[in-house]
Amino acid sequence: MHVLESMVNHGHERLSFTQDPETGLKAIIAIHSTVLGPALGGTRRWAYAHESEALFDVLRLSEGMTYKAAAADLPLGGGKSVILLPKPGEQPTEAQGRSMGRFVDSHGGMYIAAEDVGVSPQFCDWMAKESKFIMGGEAVSHGGDPSPWTALGCFNSMKACLRHLGKSVDFKSLTVGIQGCGATGYKLAKLLREAGAAVLVTDVHVPTMKRCVEELGCVALGNDRNLFAEKLDILAPCALGGILDHKTIQQLKCQVVCGTANNQLLHPDADGALLKQRGILYAPDFIANAGGLIRLGGLYVGLTEKRIDEKVAAIEETTLTVFKESSHAASTSDAAIAFAKRRIESVRKAKANAQPVGV
Numbered sequence: 001m002h003v004l005e006s007m008v009n010h011g012h013e014r015l016s017f018t019q020d021p022e023t024g025l026k027a028i029i030a031i032h033s034t035v036l037g038p039a040l041g042g043t044r045r046w047a048y049a050h051e052s053e054a055l056f057d058v059l060r061l062s063e064g065m066t067y068k069a070a071a072a073d074l075p076l077g078g079g080k081s082v083i084l085l086p087k088p089g090e091q092p093t094e095a096q097g098r099s100m101g102r103f104v105d106s107h108g109g110m111y112i113a114a115e116d117v118g119v120s121p122q123f124c125d126w127m128a129k130e131s132k133f134i135m136g137g138e139a140v141s142h143g144g145d146p147s148p149w150t151a152l153g154c155f156n157s158m159k160a161c162l163r164h165l166g167k168s169v170d171f172k173s174l175t176v177g178i179q180g181c182g183a184t185g186y187k188l189a190k191l192l193r194e195a196g197a198a199v200l201v202t203d204v205h206v207p208t209m210k211r212c213v214e215e216l217g218c219v220a221l222g223n224d225r226n227l228f229a230e231k232l233d234i235l236a237p238c239a240l241g242g243i244l245d246h247k248t249i250q251q252l253k254c255q256v257v258c259g260t261a262n263n264q265l266l267h268p269d270a271d272g273a274l275l276k277q278r279g280i281l282y283a284p285d286f287i288a289n290a291g292g293l294i295r296l297g298g299l300y301v302g303l304t305e306k307r308i309d310e311k312v313a314a315i316e317e318t319t320l321t322v323f324k325e326s327s328h329a330a331s332t333s334d335a336a337i338a339f340a341k342r343r344i345e346s347v348r349k350a351k352a353n354a355q356p357v358g359v
């Protein structure tokens with residue numbers, strides 16, 4: 001990968017690397033944009049097959065955070081960080097968390113870290129022992145686990161999908177398939193079951209899937225069945241990104257894709273257009289899954305709980321607006337990026353106009 005060229009093409013402001021011989025920490029922080037404010041985005045702990053995969057992930061995820069914050073109308077930019085694990089499932093330690101906290105702190109508040117895959121509120125608190133620029137902990141930093149707000153925002157986005165298709169907002173006759181029933185997927189399944197939907201679940205971790213069956217009455221899909229090829233009203237990808245490409249999109253038998261996973265489209269331009277061509281309504285991921293950012297970012301910038309709840313509810317209207325604007329766009333994904341970029345540009349212009357003329 002030509003790193004600087006990629007940064008130029010995607011508009012990233014800053015990319016930082018660290019390795020700490022004391023703790024073995026290897027990590028990358030990507031700041032995509034600080035036009036709207038400091039860049040808030042989770043820290044992901046993952047065993048990448050190659051360093052280039054980690055780099056690709058952090059660049060892509062940080063860009064998505066810029067659009068997520070802008071579309072949610074938050075005074076925040078976009079950033080993300082990844083910790084490269086030597087092997088899958090390596091347990092987090094306080095030493096690693098504190099080392100990551102020092103790395104975050106070295107950015108002087110331009111980057112604010114929080115949870116992502118592999119990072120718990122406890123890990124956030126370990127990071128927060130070294131930096132005040134951490135959200136998502138429960139003792140040292142605050143905000144806690146954002147996944148209930150992410151799941152609720154996604155549920156609100158699903159309502160917009162039904163409205164856009166001219167259907168009544170009634171989940172009782174619907175079948176929803178959830179890929180990945182971890183922190184967000186489980187809570188989304190709970191909301192859907194409470195609303196009366198039938199819910200099919202898959203998860204590579206069998207006990208996680210069993211919990212949904214036993215506690216919520218979901219149906220677990222056996223290894224012989226492929227969720228993406230099931231006849232569904234809504235498919236909710238709630239695991240990792242990059243799962244929608246020309247192959248999986250051709251298999252889909254659902255009317256709507258709306259889930260919590262980040263970066264669901266492997267190739268956003270081509271895959272977004274293919275979904276539109278196939279008549280499948282795609283709720284852009286960074287609109288549908290913004291609830292967690294609204295919660296932690298909202299607390300960071302001083303919003304009240306009431307205002308945060310209103311903004312999570314507003315995800316329904318934002319999704320609808322983007323769908324309306326997508327009638328002239330190549331895809332709903334393109335329309336969502338254009339919607340977010342418009343907000344960023346208006347702030348950039350306002351800031352430029354407010355600059356004093358040079359002496």
Ligand code: NAD
Nearest residue numbers: 146147150180182183184203204205238239260261262292
């Ligand atoms: P999680 O780790 O709690 O849950 C993910 C689940 O997916 C796990 O149970 C895992 O076993 C399962 N999984 C992994 N690969 C799978 C596969 N191929 N098929 C089926 N299941 C698989 O993570 P989470 O917090 O629920 O986040 C899920 C996604 O949502 C991620 O992409 C994350 O970046 C995104 N997201 C999360 C939040 C949040 O508030 N947690 C906010 C915004 C976006």
